[in-house]
Amino acid sequence: MHIPDGYLSPATCMVFGAVMIPIWATASRAVKKTLSARQVPYLAIGAAFSFVIMMFNLPIPGGSSGHAVGGVLVAILLGPWAACIAVTVALVIQALLFGDGGITAIGANCFNMAFVLPFVGYYVYKFISSGSPSGSRRRVIAAGTGAYAGICAAALFAGIEFGLQPILYHTANGQALYCPYGLKVAIPAMLFGHLLFIGWVEVIVTALVVKYLQKQDAVFFEGGRS
């Protein structure tokens, strides 16, 4: 889902950069209110955790494998605003130091994976798990459902961003200047892989980790540490 440089037009990149500025500002304010100075390293380590999660490959039928993003898991454990900052930090490091995901597309990538993904996932989790005990099975199901909803929503937005490119940016003879596929192709293409494969990887990782954390220390789910 990482969008490299050159897939989106500069105008699209600027729009998403502009959209993300108030989101980052709100996230910083929200996190400063809820996290004490003692917990500053928590954010950094949360970001590193999110980065490392993306490196875990999960086996799937047929011997192949896929990896999760972990944004919803971080949102469940730290809260959605802290997850927004943690995933942003992970994405900035990936783009700046490892060349994974574009520098010009950082706003769009953060919008999809650091904003849409954790927020959609977190609120689906909250809705389903509302009123359930911290060690209940319903929380595991809620976490899995939230993860699935979060990653599919992020994929949908990425598909829309791709699909708008040939409509908005093309030459006089109709040749696409950036991502060449319209909405009718880009949205199903992005959703297909996530609904059928990557979404389920995210479900398995998030639900199983929540299940294990419930066994180890249920305090993680009593209102979150943030």
Place this chain on the structure above:
Amino acid sequence: MTNPAHKKHDFIGRSVLSALAFLKDATLSEEYANRKGFLQSLDPRFKTISFLLFLVTVVSLKSIVLISPFYLLCLILALLSGIPLRNFLLRTLFFIPLFSLFIVLPTLFSIVTPGEPVWSFHVVGITGIITRPGLDGAVLFVVRIATSVSLVVLLSVTTRHSELLKVLRVFGIPQLFVLTVSMCYRYLYLFATMVENIFTAVKSRVGVVSHQRQGQNVVAWNIANTWNRTTQMSEEVYMAMISRGYTGEPRLLSKFHATPKDWLWLLCAVVICASLFYRGHTL
């Protein structure tokens, strides 16, 4: 000799080892940043600004003729900076540009992009026609991406990561955010090594994990365990920060010094970008 069935299911080993190799490679890439070369001699602030200018210009240009000089510039800069061309090409042309080429392949054909036919062929009774607009669009897309990736890799491998993170302050990024990025980067390697140790411990006790469900449980348990350790480590890190004089306001030791060479480089970058940008709009 490794059992092929075990090798196929040894996704844990493959996963962790490939992740570690990736991290080590990225860390070792500071090897080039420590070498003596043209890009290494530039002030990181000026270098970053010039590369961002190049990147924005490349993304904005709509002609292969105008983007290609930037790719040539990348190759020249790589040579002047002591980066072996083979390593540079391997790192920049594989994966993202190759993946992008795979993505745009269908747009070459008349069924997706109608237009003037350039070449047609017959395979098992099906006629494929490659069109001029399809070919032009695909080449523009891939060349732009290959050039963008080359620029980012050049900047990343010729600049010490700590300096690159300090440069974020030049762009007005809040110190707390830069500090978080900097700390996060330091923990990546530590975490990857910790995960590798956990996997080694699990394998040494239970042998090869050969069932899919069992494997999923092992991975999930490791992520949960990593998180538990994370929370414990957070407290220790905070105490270490306090003992080293952290007062709640992070300070960065910036020792950047701009020389006439840096200003001249920036001027050249502005002239190159402005002239190609202007040419792009008058074509």
